[in-house]
Amino acid sequence: VGAGMAGLTAARQLQAAGLEVLVLEGRDRLGGRIWTDRSLGVPMDMGASWIHGPDGKNPITPLARGANAKLFVTDDDSVVVYDTAGRRIGDRDLLASEGEYERLLERVAAYGEERERDLDLAAVIQRVNPRALEDPLLRYHLTSFLEFDAGGPLEQLSVWYWDQDEAFPGQDVLFPDGYDGVINFLARDLSIYLGQGVERIDYDASGVTMRTNQGEFSADAAVITLPLGVLQAGTVVFDPVLPDRMRRAMGRLQMGMVNKVVLTYPRTFWDESLQYFGYTDPERGKYSYFLNTRTFSSVHGLMTFGLGSYGLRMEGQGDEAIAADVQGTLKRIFGGNIPEPEGVLVSRWTADPWARGSYSYAAVGSRPADFDGLGGSVGDVLFFAGEHTIAKYRGTVHGAYLSGERAAKQLLKVWSD
Numbered sequence: 001v002g003a004g005m006a007g008l009t010a011a012r013q014l015q016a017a018g019l020e021v022l023v024l025e026g027r028d029r030l031g032g033r034i035w036t037d038r039s040l041g042v043p044m045d046m047g048a049s050w051i052h053g054p055d056g057k058n059p060i061t062p063l064a065r066g067a068n069a070k071l072f073v074t075d076d077d078s079v080v081v082y083d084t085a086g087r088r089i090g091d092r093d094l095l096a097s098e099g100e101y102e103r104l105l106e107r108v109a110a111y112g113e114e115r116e117r118d119l120d121l122a123a124v125i126q127r128v129n130p131r132a133l134e135d136p137l138l139r140y141h142l143t144s145f146l147e148f149d150a151g152g153p154l155e156q157l158s159v160w161y162w163d164q165d166e167a168f169p170g171q172d173v174l175f176p177d178g179y180d181g182v183i184n185f186l187a188r189d190l191s192i193y194l195g196q197g198v199e200r201i202d203y204d205a206s207g208v209t210m211r212t213n214q215g216e217f218s219a220d221a222a223v224i225t226l227p228l229g230v231l232q233a234g235t236v237v238f239d240p241v242l243p244d245r246m247r248r249a250m251g252r253l254q255m256g257m258v259n260k261v262v263l264t265y266p267r268t269f270w271d272e273s274l275q276y277f278g279y280t281d282p283e284r285g286k287y288s289y290f291l292n293t294r295t296f297s298s299v300h301g302l303m304t305f306g307l308g309s310y311g312l313r314m315e316g317q318g319d320e321a322i323a324a325d326v327q328g329t330l331k332r333i334f335g336g337n338i339p340e341p342e343g344v345l346v347s348r349w350t351a352d353p354w355a356r357g358s359y360s361y362a363a364v365g366s367r368p369a370d371f372d373g374l375g376g377s378v379g380d381v382l383f384f385a386g387e388h389t390i391a392k393y394r395g396t397v398h399g400a401y402l403s404g405e406r407a408a409k410q411l412l413k414v415w416s417d
Contacts, residue, residue: 001023001201001222003024003031003192004031006400006403006404007023007385008186008187008190009401009408010223010225010383010385010404010407010408011223012186012190013408013409014412015189015190017408017412022192022219023192024196024217026196026197027195028194030183030187030192031183033227033349034047034182034397036179040262040343042298043177044293044303044345046347047349048179051064051398052172053170053398054172055168057168059401060182060398063186064175069182071174071176072173072176073173074275075171078274078275079276080274080277081140081278082278083136083279084136084281086332086334086335097141104128107129108121108124111127111128112124112160118159118160118364120155120159124159136280139284140278140280143284143308144278144289144307147284148258150256151358151359151360151395152254152308154308156254157363158363158365160367161367161368165392176297195214196214197213197354198212199212199213199236199237201224202239203239203379205380207219207220208220208222208381210222220381221381221383221415222381223384223404223411225403225407227255228255228357229355230353232356233356245373246374246376252366253388254366255356256311256361256395257308257349257357258311258349259305259306259314259347259349260347261303261306261345262293262302262343262346263302263304264343265300271292272292272295273295275291276289276292277292284307285309286306286329288305289304291303302330311350311358315348359394360388362394368391370391371388371390372390375389375406376410377411380414385404385407390403
């Protein structure tokens with residue numbers, strides 16, 4: 001169930017082992033939260049964009065190689081940051097603020113370790129440095145890096161576990177021709193039914209029956225890769241209900257609120273050689289980080305992000321209002337004579353009924369075992385996968401891949417026994 005990275009990975013491995021496999025997907029496209037939009041005439045990844053840490057044993061790297069996907073190395077140091085008056089922050093000041101940010105995180109971690117109960121990051125930051133959330137550059141780092149990476153707002157992130165995951169080595173890379181090339185490669189030769197929104201899953205020792213908005217399907221077993229947000233929403237009924245341990249874990253974890261905005265222009269009005277630029281917006285999470293698409297694409301475009309609580313708040317606005325907000329930021333940086341955008345793309349992952357959020361994070365009161373606990377089997381007929389089921393690599397495409405691989409192995413072991 002689900003034709004995202006986890007579902008396609010599991011399906012491919014099960015089919016390779018000789019099983020008859022059918023993939024049910026509610027959307028009219030493949031990929032899940034890997035979504036390459038081509039409506040502007042160029043590929044724009046509005047969900048996952050990067051291979052985070054392409055070196056070592058990251059499984060997405062050989063997959064991309066097999067798909068003959070073009071890769072572009074991104075450099076986080078290729079960045080200029082501007083204040084609200086449009087002044088460039090000096091390199092020395094920016095470097096100093098990065099050091100202060102790192103020291104702040106060290107103090108936050110030390111404070112958290114001394115507590116007997118979990119607290120949210122915002123509360124701890126306020127206690128160890130009351131001015132941090134008001135400092136423009138510290139606020140820029142806290143949202144553009146911490147909230148972006150973790151997925152959730154500071155007010156909801158666990159001080160104990162927000163960063164208790166692992167990463168592969170190497171500089172991040174993105175896909176100039178779209179991440180969907182990898183998805184299409186993975187999906188080749190699989191039997192996939194699109195537009196099959198699963199509404200009910202009945203299961204017992206004899207097998208599984210799935211009822212969709214289009215009909216009914218039966219199988220001996222099923223790999224369930226529904227996103228955490230969909231499971232939490234209860235829009236898919238399980239009969240019997242899932243075990244208490246799983247439902248409690250779902251209640252402690254949360255889905256992130258990261259969204260993207262892409263604006264395309266008739267010409268560039270920024271430094272084309274820079275990969276990124278930042279902005280110290282007074283409202284945390286609001287368009288503080290911009291990716292310059294001209295470094296890897298022919299389009300004159302900028303991609304920016306709604307992060308933390310603002311990522312959710314922006315979903316209530318229309319595309320025109322969002323574009324106007326972003327234009328306002330850009331005019332404060334580059335002046336009032338910049339051109340109007342020709343094209344606008346906006347993601348709204350929380351409002352998306354097939355996702356209900358961007359990616360999972362460790363909320364206050366959760367623990368790493370909650371992620372791993374969602375990745376087991378139920379009755380040896382339901383096997384669960386997805387980025388939210390693997391604590392070590394949660395919130396990543398490679399985590400989704402590895403969880404799909406794990407679920408396939410679990411299912412095959414049950415069958416072999």
